[in-house]
Amino acid sequence: MSTDTPTGLPHWETIPEDIPAATVAIKRALRARIEASGRNVADVFAEVEEHIRAEVADIAATKARGEEVWPEIDYADIEAGTVSEAQLAQLARRGCAVVRGHFPRAQAEDWDRAAVDYVDGNHFFDHYTGPADDFFGTLSMSKPEIYPIYWSRSQMEARQSPRMATVQSFLNARWTHESEGQVWFDPDVDTMYPDRIRRRPPGTNSGGLGTHLDPGTLDLWMSEGYQRHFRHLFSGDVAAYDPWDAAYRTEAVQYPGSTMCSAFRTFQGWTALSEMDHDQGVLHTVPIPKAMAYLMLRPLLDDVPEDEMCGVQPNRTFPVNEKWHPLLLEGLSGIPDVRPGDSVWWHCDMIHAVAPVTDQQGWGNVMYIPAAPRCAKNEAYVAGVREAFLAGRSPGDFPVEDYEAEWPDRFAVEDLNAIGRRGLGLEAAPV
Numbered sequence: 378m379s380t381d382t383p384t385g386l387p388h389w390e391t392i393p394e395d396i397p398a399a400t401v402a403i404k405r406a407l408r409a410r411i412e413a414s415g416r417n418v419a420d421v422f423a424e425v426e427e428h429i430r431a432e433v434a435d436i437a438a439t440k441a442r443g444e445e446v447w448p449e450i451d452y453a454d455i456e457a458g459t460v461s462e463a464q465l466a467q468l469a470r471r472g473c474a475v476v477r478g479h480f481p482r483a484q485a486e487d488w489d490r491a492a493v494d495y496v497d498g499n500h501f502f503d504h505y506t507g508p509a510d511d512f513f514g515t516l517s518m519s520k521p522e523i524y525p526i527y528w529s530r531s532q533m534e535a536r537q538s539p540r541m542a543t544v545q546s547f548l549n550a551r552w553t554h555e556s557e558g559q560v561w562f563d564p565d566v567d568t569m570y571p572d573r574i575r576r577r578p579p580g581t582n583s584g585g586l587g588t589h590l591d592p593g594t595l596d597l598w599m600s601e602g603y604q605r606h607f608r609h610l611f612s613g614d615v616a617a618y619d620p621w622d623a624a625y626r627t628e629a630v631q632y633p634g635s636t637m638c639s640a641f642r643t644f645q646g647w648t649a650l651s652e653m654d655h656d657q658g659v660l661h662t663v664p665i666p667k668a669m670a671y672l673m674l675r676p677l678l679d680d681v682p683e684d685e686m687c688g689v690q691p692n693r694t695f696p697v698n699e700k701w702h703p704l705l706l707e708g709l710s711g712i713p714d715v716r717p718g719d720s721v722w723w724h725c726d727m728i729h730a731v732a733p734v735t736d737q738q739g740w741g742n743v744m745y746i747p748a749a750p751r752c753a754k755n756e757a758y759v760a761g762v763r764e765a766f767l768a769g770r771s772p773g774d775f776p777v778e779d780y781e782a783e784w785p786d787r788f789a790v791e792d793l794n795a796i797g798r799r800g801l802g803l804e805a806a807p808v
Contacts, residue, residue: 397684414613446710472666472724485717488531489650533788537797562752569800572745585733589694602629620666634692650742658734
């Protein structure tokens with residue numbers, strides 16, 4: 378532990394040896410910091426709660442009017458720079474969006490078929506040994522629902538597509554990338570963050586994924602970089618906290634674990650490869666970006682045991698549940714119906730879940746592709762990604778499975794375009 382930090386708070390840049398003791402220490406320090414503002418934690422939390430209640434009420438009213446909670450934006454408008462101010466305001470308010478027609482439907486369906494051919498042609502199911510982590514443990518899989526492949530032509534063509542780069546740049550620009558006298562990331566160049574694909578067949582019974590978020594665990598309170606990122610909340614100034622300001626988080630360390638993300642993603646995302654109706658086990662979020670303020674302050678209230686953080690612990694996803702966060706769960710809202718070629722995006726700090734489904738109607742197929750702009754943190758991660766790509770191995774944030782290492786038809790370095798080469802750090806971005 379060290380207190381030699383601009384925040385004046387104790388911090389641990391690696392997982393504390395005594396987590397309960399560190400939890401008691403940081404909670405005591407955070408309460409003292411907030412009380413130095415002239416208010417106590419309960420008063421500050423009440424201000425956050427008032428904002429959340431208003432947003433939850435607006436979400437409920439939107440649903441009651443039969444309107445979609447999720448903003449919907451046409452790719453053509455993003456490309457032309459004609460997204461309306463009203464749409465931009467809704468995106469900022471909700472923190473999520475569906476991009477309609479991101480790719481032509483025929484292209485998405487071709488990618489879906491090609492992914493199947495890639496898996497089947499390399500006899501994946503003859504060698505598959507089952508899930509290598511428990512992150513998707515609630516999913517029902519006689520065959521895998523999440524395919525641990527990364528280097529298919531389908532995935533790589535989508536990642537390095539100019540249409541993907543256009544949307545990523547648009548989304549990155551929703552953030553404040555320059556503040557506090559520093560440039561935190563380049564919104565116009567993404568680093569490649571390879572992820573898996575999901576193929577859920579008709580008739581599937583799936584338990585879904587519970588409400589959670591992915592930016593980190595105890596490091597959000599205990600590491601110096603995140604303490605600086607959340608500095609306004611930890612000083613009792615809720616009004617100054619902006620969930621769209623990237624200040625300091627591209628410098629923050631993260632505690633290692635099988636569920637961590639080593640990169641900074643402005644938005645998590647996926648691209649639809651099949652039709653998916655809104656009631657067929659789809660993604661839900663709590664579309665309130667400032668809900669992070671609720672989550673960060675909630676453990677400091679008196680009803681939480683002194684050595685606990687509302688169930689947050691290393692090497693687990695950040696849980697959101699009825700016991701500690703019932704108000705937030707009232708805002709849980711699913712995506713609208715999507716079609717092949719649509720893409721779905723949500724703020725990296727946003728609470729999300731996948732609804733359960735019984736006897737799914739139709740396929741539920743997606744490629745996970747986020748927005749991860751170029752910054753020092755992402756360049757450090759992509760160095761390992763580049764080596765994994767060249768060797769056909771699993772990227773660093775994912776279980777070591779390496780099914781593709783000997784597959785002769787995986788995407789090759791000579792197939793990269795300029796976007797792909799920049800994304801893997803093989804080519805400098807244009808000045």
